Amino acid sequence: MTWTPAQHEELVHAPPQADGVRPAREFALMLSRRCNLTCRHCGIESSPRVRDRMALEDAERFIVEAAALPDFGKVTFTGGEPTLIRRDLLVLLDLTRRLGLQSRIVTNGGWARTRDKGLSFLGALKAAGLGEVNFSADRFHLEFAPAQTLRNALDCAAELGYPRIVSFVSNGDQDPLAEFAQLYGVERDRLLDLREVTRQRLPLHHLQDDYIFVYYGALIGLGRAATHPEDLRWYPADFFPPGKVCGEVVNKPVLYPDGSFQACCCAGGKISAFTVGNAFDTSVAELYDAMAARSHFRFITTHGPRKLYDIMRAATPERALPQDYTSICEMCVRATDGVAAEVVDRVVDSYLVEEMLGTLLGDQPVDA
Numbered sequence: 001m002t003w004t005p006a007q008h009e010e011l012v013h014a015p016p017q018a019d020g021v022r023p024a025r026e027f028a029l030m031l032s033r034r035c036n037l038t039c040r041h042c043g044i045e046s047s048p049r050v051r052d053r054m055a056l057e058d059a060e061r062f063i064v065e066a067a068a069l070p071d072f073g074k075v076t077f078t079g080g081e082p083t084l085i086r087r088d089l090l091v092l093l094d095l096t097r098r099l100g101l102q103s104r105i106v107t108n109g110g111w112a113r114t115r116d117k118g119l120s121f122l123g124a125l126k127a128a129g130l131g132e133v134n135f136s137a138d139r140f141h142l143e144f145a146p147a148q149t150l151r152n153a154l155d156c157a158a159e160l161g162y163p164r165i166v167s168f169v170s171n172g173d174q175d176p177l178a179e180f181a182q183l184y185g186v187e188r189d190r191l192l193d194l195r196e197v198t199r200q201r202l203p204l205h206h207l208q209d210d211y212i213f214v215y216y217g218a219l220i221g222l223g224r225a226a227t228h229p230e231d232l233r234w235y236p237a238d239f240f241p242p243g244k245v246c247g248e249v250v251n252k253p254v255l256y257p258d259g260s261f262q263a264c265c266c267a268g269g270k271i272s273a274f275t276v277g278n279a280f281d282t283s284v285a286e287l288y289d290a291m292a293a294r295s296h297f298r299f300i301t302t303h304g305p306r307k308l309y310d311i312m313r314a315a316t317p318e319r320a321l322p323q324d325y326t327s328i329c330e331m332c333v334r335a336t337d338g339v340a341a342e343v344v345d346r347v348v349d350s351y352l353v354e355e356m357l358g359t360l361l362g363d364q365p366v367d368a
Contacts, residue, residue, distance in 0.1 A: 024073030025288065027066060028106075028254040028265065029059060031088060035081040036110050037144040041169060041231065043223035043266070046080045054257040056088045058280070060095055062255055065284035067099040074102040078254070083111050083121070090128045097129030104132035106167070109153030110145055118156035126160050133162045138169040139183055147184045154186075154212060163208040165194060168216040171233050176216040186212065220266065221326035222333065234324035240331055242306040249300045249332075250291055255279055261287045263297050266329040273336035273344050295348040296341065305332030308348070312336060315347040 032053040035046035066072050075096050082089055082105055089105070096103045105125070112118025122133070135157075137150050154164045170176040181188040192207065194215040204213065219225055221232045249264045256262065259280035276291045291297060299308055305328050312335040313321055319338065325331040336344045 025066075025069055025071050026074035026076060026102075026252060027284075028076040028078045028252065029062065029092075030054070030078050030080065030254055030256050031059060031082050031085050031092075032257055033080045034084055035079060035108070036084065037081070037108060037141060039140040039144065039224070040228050041138070041140045041219055041225040043220060043225060044080075045224045050080070052257045053085065056091060058259070059088065059092055062279055062284050063092065063095055063099065063101070065279075066288075067101055069285055069288060072101070074104065076104040076106060076252075078106040081108060081110065083107050083125075086121075086124075090124065093125060093128035093130050102131045103129060104134060105130060106134045106136060107153075108136050108141055108145060109150045112153035112156055113149055115152045115155060118152050119159065122153075122156045122160055122162075126162075133157050133165070135164070135166045137166050137180070137184065140169065142183060150184055151186070158209070163204040164212040166212060166214050168214050169219050170216050171219045171231065177214055180214055180216075218327045220330050222266070222270075222330060232326050234326060236324055237306075237309065237331065240306045240309075240325070240328045242304060242310070244306065244328065245302060245304045246300050246332070250297045251301075253288075253291060255284070261291070263291055263294070266333055271333050271337055273339055273341045274333070275341070294341070295345040295352070296336065299348045299352075300332060305329070305335070308332060309335040311347060311351045312339070312344070315350075 033044055033046045033050045034048065034053070035042075035050070036048060038047040038049075063075055066075070075092075077089060077092065093103055109118075111121040122130075135150065135153060141150075150166075154166075157164050166180070168176060168180050170179055172179050177191045177193060178188055180186065181191060190210070190212055192211045192213050194213040197204065197207070197213060207213075219232060221229075225231065246264075248266075252264060253276070254262045254265050259278040261276045261279055261284070263274045263276060273296060276294070277287050279287060282290075296308075309321075309331050313319075316339060321334060325334065
């Protein structure tokens with residue numbers, strides 16, 4: 001099967017939609033950017049050399065503050081590789097469980113060099129309260145970790161009763177599931193597209209014994225990936241449809257080791273307009289309120305990244321925005337790169353006022 005650019009874009013690049021349902025609030029708690037791997041596509045440039053780390057008492061406070069929000073439901077522990085800070089992770093999983101919250105880790109599975117070691121490690125996390133496991137895997141991970149390690153980790157997850165969910169980066173011309181099967185030595189028939197499973201509202205627990213669920217995405221040209229242009233695919237701005245909205249922004253913010261609270265993960269902590277504030281200065285609950293009040297973020301969830309790009313390009317013609325992008329997520333981030341948050345909100349508010357007046361006046365010119 002040939003995977004055309006159009007198929008690739010429609011199924012891979014588009015961020016998940018909210019489907020009109022407001023999900024329970026959650027956030028990703030980045031305990032550290034340290035990782036046992038140095039993948040060249042890493043958006044936040046993790047590696048074994050990165051030594052930043054969130055103090056345990058700070059992480060505990062952030063979780064407790066978030067739990068006070070009426071509709072807060074989940075903490076995702078991410079990095080870097082969160083399992084490198086095993087002692088803290090066990091304490092935080094236990095706290096999350098005692099507060100009645102769901103928990104998830106995002107991991108490369110490096111703790112499963114052997115099946116026995118993997119079962120012991122993951123079993124301890126489950127005993128502490130871990131609810132979900134998501135694996136990261138692709139050809140870039142294979143430059144540092146053998147495929148057998150991930151297969152061991154997937155087997156351990158299945159034995160302990162977890163659905164096996166894998167986030168997979170692909171820029172190839174073939175079916176991403178076929179590519180994953182070939183790279184990791186897994187039977188193609190055992191793989192399901194997680195997007196399709198979710199779209200059909202199929203319960204994972206009915207399928208988890210027989211299948212591995214793959215959530216694939218395109219390589220985004222940010223962070224370390226930007227230094228390897230040979231791995232990237234580029235699309236003109238007009239390739240991205242204006243109607244696609246995003247359900248990630250606001251619904252899945254990230255709290256970085258330095259306390260920076262970001263509205264989504266794609267900015268990699270580097271785009272100031274996506275920074276809501278700092279949890280060392282402001283409570284997590286106040287940061288959520290501030291994030292929800294930002295016109296910038298509401299616009300992305302109602303009008304979509306492409307529309308944001310169009311109005312920001314028109315409002316700030318002095319900026320030389322790129323003509324081509326690797327994904328709709330990169331377009332969304334670049335649209336506000338170098339622009340102060342208050343300026344972005346002002347541009348969005350002005351556009352929305354003009355749109356409202358145009359509707360009221362029957363699309364007549366505003367000064368008519």
